[in-house]
Amino acid sequence: MASTAAASESSSTRILVSKIYEYLPYLVPLLLIVHLIRRRYGSPLRKYPGPVLASFSRLHSLLSVASGKYPDRITALHARYGPIVRIAPNELSFSSPEAARELLSAGKGFHKTPFYSVFPPPENPDIFTETREDVHARKKRVANVPYSMAAMQQLTPFIDETIEVLLSKLNNSEGKVDLGDWLHFFAFDVLGEVAFSRKFGFLVQGVDIDDTIKTIDDSQWYNGIVGQVPELNHLFRNNPLWKLVPAIKMGKSALITQMALNEMGKRKPFEKSGGRTDMEADRKDLLQSLIEGHLKSPDKFGEGDVFAVAHGAISFAGSDSTASTMQSFFWHVLRDPRVYSAVVSEVLTASKSGKLSERVTWAEAQQLPYFQACLKEAMRTRPAVGVNISRLIPQGGAEVNGTWLPGGTSVAVNGWVLHKDKRIFGEDADDFKPERWLEDEEKAKKMERYMFQFGGGSHLCIGRNLALLEMNKILPLLLKEYDIELIHPDRPLNANTTFFVVQSGLEVLIKRRGS
Numbered sequence: 069m070a071s072t073a074a075a076s077e078s079s080s081t082r083i084l085v086s087k088i089y090e091y092l093p094y095l096v097p098l099l100l101i102v103h104l105i106r107r108r109y110g111s112p113l114r115k116y117p118g119p120v121l122a123s124f125s126r127l128h129s130l131l132s133v134a135s136g137k138y139p140d141r142i143t144a145l146h147a148r149y150g151p152i153v154r155i156a157p158n159e160l161s162f163s164s165p166e167a168a169r170e171l172l173s174a175g176k177g178f179h180k181t182p183f184y185s186v187f188p189p190p191e192n193p194d195i196f197t198e199t200r201e202d203v204h205a206r207k208k209r210v211a212n213v214p215y216s217m218a219a220m221q222q223l224t225p226f227i228d229e230t231i232e233v234l235l236s237k238l239n240n241s242e243g244k245v246d247l248g249d250w251l252h253f254f255a256f257d258v259l260g261e262v263a264f265s266r267k268f269g270f271l272v273q274g275v276d277i278d279d280t281i282k283t284i285d286d287s288q289w290y291n292g293i294v295g296q297v298p299e300l301n302h303l304f305r306n307n308p309l310w311k312l313v314p315a316i317k318m319g320k321s322a323l324i325t326q327m328a329l330n331e332m333g334k335r336k337p338f339e340k341s342g343g344r345t346d347m348e349a350d351r352k353d354l355l356q357s358l359i360e361g362h363l364k365s366p367d368k369f370g371e372g373d374v375f376a377v378a379h380g381a382i383s384f385a386g387s388d389s390t391a392s393t394m395q396s397f398f399w400h401v402l403r404d405p406r407v408y409s410a411v412v413s414e415v416l417t418a419s420k421s422g423k424l425s426e427r428v429t430w431a432e433a434q435q436l437p438y439f440q441a442c443l444k445e446a447m448r449t450r451p452a453v454g455v456n457i458s459r460l461i462p463q464g465g466a467e468v469n470g471t472w473l474p475g476g477t478s479v480a481v482n483g484w485v486l487h488k489d490k491r492i493f494g495e496d497a498d499d500f501k502p503e504r505w506l507e508d509e510e511k512a513k514k515m516e517r518y519m520f521q522f523g524g525g526s527h528l529c530i531g532r533n534l535a536l537l538e539m540n541k542i543l544p545l546l547l548k549e550y551d552i553e554l555i556h557p558d559r560p561l562n563a564n565t566t567f568f569v570v571q572s573g574l575e576v577l578i579k580r581r582g583s
């Protein structure tokens with residue numbers, strides 16, 4: 069009896085298995101469709117409009133970033149769907165600057181999303197890649213000290229030295245030059261000096277040595293795209309087999325990594341050198357300040373953090389961002405004869421009346437209101453970070469700008485959208501118009517509050533003082549020294565957004581004033 073029952077049971081199992089096999093080609097797509105429909109309609113975010121693909125897959129975001137035109141894509145999405153757009157199954161993009169202020173403000177428990185974890189180094193996250201707020205806060209407290217404006221001012225001699233090299237190069241190449249390339253080389257060389265008291269030599273050689281800049285940009289391209297689906301990182305960069313493919317050197321710029329390692333090595337043991345590279349030098353570079361921070365609080369800021377922060381500043385955060393901003397400044401100023409003539413006249417008048425030194429200082433640049441307005445306007449209309457800044461809503465949910473959102477929702481904001489808000493910046497917010505900063509003090513203060521070119525809150529850019537110091541010194545100086553003209557005034561600047569908006573094509577005719 070028992071054996072008959074067992075035989076019949078095994079035969080029905082066989083039938084079931086054979087049926088499953090028979091229907092498998094239909095079953096798998098069916099289950100997938102059910103899963104996708106659940107993602108689209110079963111989510112509490114279903115009431116928010118957005119592209120259909122985005123409601124059930126992150127593929128939409130991935131393809132948008134891969135296009136290199138993310139600022140245009142996200143702007144178009146908000147123009148079509150309104151102030152809150154569902155850009156992925158669990159992600160909303162907000163266009164309102166008020167929402168961005170709340171999202172980025174410190175102490176609300178909004179953490180960075182897994183997007184950031186894709187950026188190297190995975191083994192020792194730096195200030196940018198660290199997604200644990202408490203660990204981030206601990207590290208940032210130490211790293212903030214050397215990045216303060218007072219500390220940065222002491223680095224002025226490093227910047228001045230690099231300025232001399234740039235000027236000598238431009239003096240020797242009067243006529244047609246790619247100003248964008250020179251500004252890019254300048255931004256890198258300043259960082260080499262500031263961080264390690266070492267010249268990378270981009271300006272001297274006038275080329276992208278060892279394809280360093282290209283390697284960094286390729287890495288950013290990868291980070292921006294794979295960051296949309298961070299799980300893919302296990303398949304690629306974090307996959308040991310990936311490293312065996314010789315053509316791929318994602319995230320590893322030999323020149324910069326080697327320089328960082330050498331400089332750290334030379335200063336060991338830290339207890340003895342105090343982080344100084346040269347016992348005679350009276351200049352303190354960034355690495356020395358970071359080592360001092362490490363010596364004071366080795367438990368909060370380990371040796372790995374010293375390396376990660378110094379290396380990250382150069383190989384990721386500080387170079388493309390500053391170069392892109394300077395290129396935007398020149399492109400906007402040069403293509404509008406009215407703006408160019410106003411800013412040049414301000415600089416030359418100040419210079420003639422003895423208000424500018426031969427090498428413009430930070431304090432002097434602050435006394436050039438029209439120049440300051442042009443710089444702000446460049447950072448407003450073309451912020452250097454082109455992809456979204458995103459944060460996670462904590463478990464239990466939270467309100468953003470009056471909208472209740474469930475825990476685990478990712479919320480994104482984008483400077484290219486936020487800075488074009490007509491309520492804050494005016495009906496002509498899409499236009500480059502420096503005057504908007506000079507018309508009314510109250511209005512200018514309000515606009516300032518809603519500028520996100522350096523992010524905000526606890527993740528406000530740590531390098532903003534360095535970038536501002538550098539730009540305030542070199543930009544007016546170039547306007548003072550040279551007559552500059554766009555070769556192709558009607559041609560847009562080529563912009564390829566990876567994480568930063570990497571720009572090219574700033575070709576100009578340059579002539580020394582008075583020559």
Ligand code: HEM
Pocket residue numbers: 195196208381382385386387389390393451452453456457458520521522523524526527528529530531532534535
């Ligand atoms: C004009 C130049 C720059 C721009 C426009 C810029 C922009 C930004 C933005 C928007 C963020 C916030 C990103 C986010 O929350 O997802 C950020 C963060 C950061 N930036 Fe910059 N940056 C510039 C220059 C620099 C420089 C020169 C350095 C270092 C030398 C630097 C280092 C960092 C770091 C470490 C972070 C992470 C801060 C944190 O999460 O606490 N940046 N930057």
